Amino acid sequence: MMELNLFDTYRREVVSFDPVNLSEVGLYSCGPTVYDYAHIGNLRTYLFVDTLKRVLSFNGYSVKHVMNITDVGHLVSDGDTGEDKMEKGARLQNLSAWEIAKKYEAHFFEDMHQLNIQIPTIVCRATEHISEQIEFIKVIEEKGFSYKTNDGIYFDTSKLEDYGHLARLDVKGLKAGARIDIADKLNITDFALWKFSGKTARQMEWESPWGKGFPGWHIECSAMAEKYLGELFDIHVGGEDHIPVHHSNEIAQSQAKNKTRMANIWMHGYFLQIDNEKVAKSGKSITLSELVKKGYDPLSYRYLTLSAHYRSRLNFTWESLQGAENALKRLRKLFVSFGETGTADEHYMSRFESLVNQDLNIPQALALMWEMLNSQLSPAAKKATLLHFDQVFGLQLASFSQMAERIPVEIERIAEARFQARQNKDWHLSDQLREQLTKLGYSIEDHSDSYKIKKI
Numbered sequence: 422m423m424e425l426n427l428f429d430t431y432r433r434e435v436v437s438f439d440p441v442n443l444s445e446v447g448l449y450s451c452g453p454t455v456y457d458y459a460h461i462g463n464l465r466t467y468l469f470v471d472t473l474k475r476v477l478s479f480n481g482y483s484v485k486h487v488m489n490i491t492d493v494g495h496l497v498s499d500g501d502t503g504e505d506k507m508e509k510g511a512r513l514q515n516l517s518a519w520e521i522a523k524k525y526e527a528h529f530f531e532d533m534h535q536l537n538i539q540i541p542t543i544v545c546r547a548t549e550h551i552s553e554q555i556e557f558i559k560v561i562e563e564k565g566f567s568y569k570t571n572d573g574i575y576f577d578t579s580k581l582e583d584y585g586h587l588a589r590l591d592v593k594g595l596k597a598g599a600r601i602d603i604a605d606k607l608n609i610t611d612f613a614l615w616k617f618s619g620k621t622a623r624q625m626e627w628e629s630p631w632g633k634g635f636p637g638w639h640i641e642c643s644a645m646a647e648k649y650l651g652e653l654f655d656i657h658v659g660g661e662d663h664i665p666v667h668h669s670n671e672i673a674q675s676q677a678k679n680k681t682r683m684a685n686i687w688m689h690g691y692f693l694q695i696d697n698e699k700v701a702k703s704g705k706s707i708t709l710s711e712l713v714k715k716g717y718d719p720l721s722y723r724y725l726t727l728s729a730h731y732r733s734r735l736n737f738t739w740e741s742l743q744g745a746e747n748a749l750k751r752l753r754k755l756f757v758s759f760g761e762t763g764t765a766d767e768h769y770m771s772r773f774e775s776l777v778n779q780d781l782n783i784p785q786a787l788a789l790m791w792e793m794l795n796s797q798l799s800p801a802a803k804k805a806t807l808l809h810f811d812q813v814f815g816l817q818l819a820s821f822s823q824m825a826e827r828i829p830v831e832i833e834r835i836a837e838a839r840f841q842a843r844q845n846k847d848w849h850l851s852d853q854l855r856e857q858l859t860k861l862g863y864s865i866e867d868h869s870d871s872y873k874i875k876k877i
């Protein structure tokens with residue numbers, strides 16, 4: 422087997438992957454905060470995690486992937502101040518925090534499905550692991566790494582010699598230049614482990630040895646990763662914004678309790694940007710269903726993300742999405758035109774493996790795919806090689822049938838009218854149009870904000 426090399430943010434270098442346990446790789450990725458729709462920036466990070474997982478499987482590893490759902494405790498500001506994003510979402514949308522969590526978690530998995538992202542082995546909600554988080558904080562407290570203020574229990578980052586190593590934080594410099602109010606905190610980098618409910622009534626709160634309240638955002642990942650993957654596992658993943666705060670704090674908690682840095686390799690996906698600004702819920706934001714409504718195939722977005730290396734920022738434009746869609750359509754046409762599949766080509770397979778194993782060089786692997794398609798290989802060999810590559814790309818070529826692209830305009834028109842009727846809650850008209858489609862030999866698969874036409 423060829424060596425697999427991955428970039429470790431902790432060491433700032435490409436390292437050879439050497440799993441803790443050969444029979445199963447332990448992978449943890451930070452999941453969504455379910456107070457709003459995920460935007461395509463968030464989805465870029467989940468696509469990166471999915472590609473990483475596919476590369477691990479491609480190398481013969483079985484992967485235990487754990488992902489959390491943040492449904493409590495993620496405050497509006499990274500500095501442990503401001504409202505809880507869940508409670509704020511609930512207030513703005515006139516739903517309970519629990520309803521908000523349920524609603525957006527369902528939307529999130531819908532997006533995952535549309536992008537052909539494999540579901541993690543274990544999905545764990547923060548609100549369902551409160552006792553594990555309390556136990557974790559208790560040990561941190563016993564070991565002398567915490568202190569109490571008026572509004573909660575805080576982690577004392579000055580107790581660790583190398584706090585912030587992951588981010589190469591200049592803690593002394595931060596202190597000297599501090600202009601922000603650190604309230605009752607002892608150090609600017611200290612963070613909440615448990616927050617008290619205080620005077621304002623909360624929808625989500627629990628009893629604890631320190632009083633009624635809720636966990637800080639970072640403790641859920643340390644506690645749940647340890648529960649499902651142990652004190653030291655293989656790879657921990659998230660977006661680049663997690664490096665200075667969230668992941669630095671996860672590491673601090675696990676160092677205090679277990680004397681480990683949680684994972685041997687820390688990997689980070691870089692931002693999707695629009696006009697060179699981070700795509701963000703509070704700023705420029707586009708959702709997957711907006712792309713679908715404009716007529717794009719979700720997998721075109723997947724293709725677009727494959728065209729940039731995960732450690733470089735990607736600037737989203739509609740032109741680039743259109744380019745990806747054109748490429749994907751061409752790929753599907755070629756795939757179908759090749760007819761029966763044959764034997765994959767050894768030479769291209771080995772070049773492909775060395776590219777994906779070199780810190781996931783997917784853009785070059787994609788270029789290699791086009792080189793192979795334009796080569797002198799037989800159609801049957803091309804098809805087999807393409808299917809081999811698609812284990813990593815995840816473009817679902819194997820299940821793509823020619824029919825998918827040949828929906829008659831008339832059928833599209835009726836389906837769209839039915840979608841509009843559904844949006845207007847005109848159930849009678851919507852049912853009539855569905856019947857009409859069934860008679861014409863088509864069925865509709867409904868999604869929350871879109872639909873898919875299928876030949877019966």
Ligand SMILES: Nc1ncnc2c1ncn2[C@@H]1O[C@H](COP(=O)(O)OP(=O)(O)OP(=O)(O)O)[C@@H](O)[C@H]1O
Nearest residue numbers: 453454462463466659660691692693699700701702
């Ligand atoms: N523009 C972006 N490009 C790529 N990944 C992103 C982007 N914005 C956030 N992420 C990542 O998406 C994942 C989900 O994060 P989460 O649901 O907490 O959203 P968020 O960080 O609150 O998003 P936002 O900043 O838009 O409010 C995290 O791993 C985060 O690092």
Ligand SMILES: [Zn+2]
Nearest residue numbers: 451642667671
């Ligand atoms: Zn996390």
